[in-house]
Amino acid sequence: MEEFYNYLSDSLSKSEIDQLSKFLVEKRIGKGEILLQAGSVCNHSFFVEEGLLRSFSIDKQGKEHVIQFAPENWIISDRSSLLFQEPSEFFIDAVENTTLIMFDEEFVVKASELSAKYRSFNQKALNNHIRHQQRRINRLLSATAEERYLNFIQLYPNITLRVPQWMIASYLGITPESLSRVRKELARKNFIPG
């Protein structure tokens, strides 16, 4: 709970958090375990205390496409499914053994009632999510595979070293083979990662 309390501490007082703690569940899951199945309704958001989660879809051909990575102090969920109570198109699973905090919409509603600060905090988080997605769309539309990869390792240096390359390739929208070649080409050009 440590990190999640810390995460909330700017917007909720200690006593307020304690009031809300009954809506929180701490959970430990192993690498590869699944938190959300495509087709089922997503009823929780997941805050990562330690470890690494990801969300992804599987297309008709059975190929995985990584939508998002969530390392420590990130929240991952399917907000569409959560808010509109419709079946999710996405999976969420653990890339590493992970300790996480689960919370549902009731937590968000109660916290919003308790604190205006939390409301604006949450609002800001939503807007930040939109910002990230917008930039990603923009890059998918305009950047080459190499540019997207460089952008990725610069934005998420921390994640780059922790996930297999094929997952990064999937996030970038290219094949593992292509990413391998991109990296080879970068090495040739004396690019030093990190």
Added chain:
Amino acid sequence: MEEFYNYLSDSLSKSEIDQLSKFLVEKRIGKGEILLQAGSVCNHSFFVEEGLLRSFSIDKQGKEHVIQFAPENWIISDRSSLLFQEPSEFFIDAVENTTLIMFDEEFVVKASELSAKYRSFNQKALNNHIRHQQRRINRLLSATAEERYLNFIQLYPNITLRVPQWMIASYLGITPESLSRVRKELARKNFIPG
């Protein structure tokens, strides 16, 4: 103002809207006029009463990439720039002669103070935006040009007929020539649009 009042009527009473009306500005702009310049901070959201707006970026090579279309009753803006007060990466301009309502963050704050209904309405709108973006990312990662086009005309039949093809191509992340060929191929396969 008609449509915007209507848009708000579920979450705010008539008198509440009247109180807030001083934060609203109605504006008419001609086709091609620009509402937001990349590099400048976005201070308003735009609600389309009549007409059609779009947001887009311009990459290093001078190519446009359409991020979003906004027909009647849609809101368009750069939320990142708005909320974080940073220079926008995007342009917003008018695809058709457009009547719109401009409002700033003060409007949102005041409306949120006045009405819990508005808060949840606004929250829902943000989540809906995230949902749309998420699906788009997913499609950019997994679908072919043809699939993306079919998906587009199904999702936005109304927009398809109102914007030039090269803008749709830009939205889909392909060249106008490619879209032309995709359409030709669909016609060959006896696909009837609409």
Added chain:
DNA sequence: CGCGTGATTGAAACCCTTCAAGTTTAGTGG
């Protein structure tokens, strides 16, 4: 040690882009 997963490499195929030319459409002014 051996198996399985992930990374690399090569060759061919494919999709999409680029460039260039031609056609159609839309808008403007006489």
Added chain:
DNA sequence: CCACTAAACTTGAAGGGTTTCAATCACGCG
């Protein structure tokens, strides 16, 4: 209402970037 022009769309041929498929290599784990 026609003539003219610019913009949008189409079409073709060549080229580039990525994918696909297959084979090989590297490594960690039971």
